[in-house]
Amino acid sequence: MLKWDYQPHRRSRxxxxxxxxxxxxxxxxxxxxxxxxxxxxxxxPDAYEDAVFVAALKTGLDTKCFPPVCPYSIEExxxxxxxxxxxxx
Numbered sequence: 196m197l198k199w200d201y202q203p204h205r206r207s208r209x210x211x212x213x214x215x216x217x218x219x220x221x222x223x224x225x226x227x228x229x230x231x232x233x234x235x236x237x238x239x240p241d242a243y244e245d246a247v248f249v250a251a252l253k254t255g256l257d258t259k260c261f262p263p264v265c266p267y268s269i270e271e272x273x274x275x276x277x278x279x280x281x282x283x284x
Contacts, residue, residue, distance in 0.1 A: 197250035
């Protein structure tokens with residue numbers, strides 16, 4: 196989502212697929228073990244730190260370009276819409 200928001204000119208179908216695959220993986224694990232849901236919420240700040248590092252490497256942007264605290268709610272990470280239709284063909 197960071198790459199999506201900070202490099203809109205480079206958005207691609209593979210980015211959408213990566214986001215959806217990650218969401219599905221988390222959702223499957225939580226469905227199998229509902230007790231994981233609180234842990235997912237708790238781990239979001241740590242996961243965000245990792246995401247900033249990876250996003251900086253993949254985009255070439257400095258880590259300081261990204262917010263110091265996760266700008267996404269857990270609900271947004273699960274439910275935000277990403278459309279293939281808005282992407283260049």
